[in-house]
Amino acid sequence: MKLPAFIAGQGRLLPDARLAGPMPWVIAIMMFLMVLAAAGGLAMAGAARAMGGDLVDRVTVQIVEANADLREAQAGRAMAVLGRHPAIASVHRVTDAEMQALLAPWLGKETLSGDLPVPVLIDATLKPGRHAGGIAAAIAPVAPAARVDDHARALAPLAGVIGTLKWLAGVLVLLMAGATAAVVVLTARGALNNHRPTIDVMHLLGATDVQIARLFQRRIAIDALAGGLLGLAAAVAVLALLGTRLAALGSELVGAFALSPMHWALLAALPLAGMVMAMLAARWTVVAALRRML
Numbered sequence: 001m002k003l004p005a006f007i008a009g010q011g012r013l014l015p016d017a018r019l020a021g022p023m024p025w026v027i028a029i030m031m032f033l034m035v036l037a038a039a040g041g042l043a044m045a046g047a048a049r050a051m052g053g054d055l056v057d058r059v060t061v062q063i064v065e066a067n068a069d070l071r072e073a074q075a076g077r078a079m080a081v082l083g084r085h086p087a088i089a090s091v092h093r094v095t096d097a098e099m100q101a102l103l104a105p106w107l108g109k110e111t112l113s114g115d116l117p118v119p120v121l122i123d124a125t126l127k128p129g130r131h132a133g134g135i136a137a138a139i140a141p142v143a144p145a146a147r148v149d150d151h152a153r154a155l156a157p158l159a160g161v162i163g164t165l166k167w168l169a170g171v172l173v174l175l176m177a178g179a180t181a182a183v184v185v186l187t188a189r190g191a192l193n194n195h196r197p198t199i200d201v202m203h204l205l206g207a208t209d210v211q212i213a214r215l216f217q218r219r220i221a222i223d224a225l226a227g228g229l230l231g232l233a234a235a236v237a238v239l240a241l242l243g244t245r246l247a248a249l250g251s252e253l254v255g256a257f258a259l260s261p262m263h264w265a266l267l268a269a270l271p272l273a274g275m276v277m278a279m280l281a282a283r284w285t286v287v288a289a290l291r292r293m294l
Helices: 022-054 068-084 096-107 134-140 149-193 196-204 211-247 260-266 270-293
Strands: 059-064 086-095 122-128 146-150
Touching: 022 149, 022 196, 022 211, 022 260, 059 068, 059 134, 059 149, 068 086, 068 134, 122 270, 146 149, 149 196, 149 211, 149 270, 196 211, 196 270, 211 260, 211 270, 260 270
Parallel strands: none
Antiparallel strands: 059 122, 059 146, 086 122
8 A cells, every 4th residue: 555645644643854863973972882892803803813823833942051052952853853753844044044034133233243143043833733742851951051932821811801801892882782772762653753643634535554664664774874984984084083092002913903804894794784774673673563553
């Protein structure tokens, strides 16, 4: 059944102006916070994957010996032991040029060019699923001056904190989504109560509950999308500013928290998801209320 023109106009039931009333602005604030929380969670997840792939499966062996001859002899024996160890996939000794490049920003080239003893660094990659346990005991007899750095153990506290923050961000996103749905429900119920006489006339003319609900859900969907896009734009501006400030630090650890193009696509889809959620919440609220009114 087609509704009469004086009833079918959506402006009769809900404001026709964009961003009219408090609901779009509340949704904009919720979307702003939701995008920031989601971006934080995605960045944490990316950082956890980066640390897991680049550092957790690696072990560094330092030969700390002042005597150059003894240092070289122990380094050679340690390389041989690491090459035969069942948990080691590959072994690489950091060259003198690489060591100078690493230490120059801290000690200066003039200091390195003197007689300052520089430890020998050996970078070993673990096989998938293997751990660094037992490597120190295997090296100790042939290289007493060796120190084994297990990156997985060193990064475990940081990985735990990142994991906790990642799940916390997910919980915040869900809570704000629930709050947004509650705002939509309250708005739909308020509109129904304010226009009860008009809705009664529509029922007398033969309008169904679904037809009336469509008027509400379309108007609410438009407001939700407008508020969501506004919140997304504000959040993207804040994230861009933070990204610029973090990039200026020049830290590789900070760079691990960068967002990928896929992450940006997921963030951009949040206003659309919010619009669909608002439509469903409005439809369910209006239909349920109309059934109780009859």
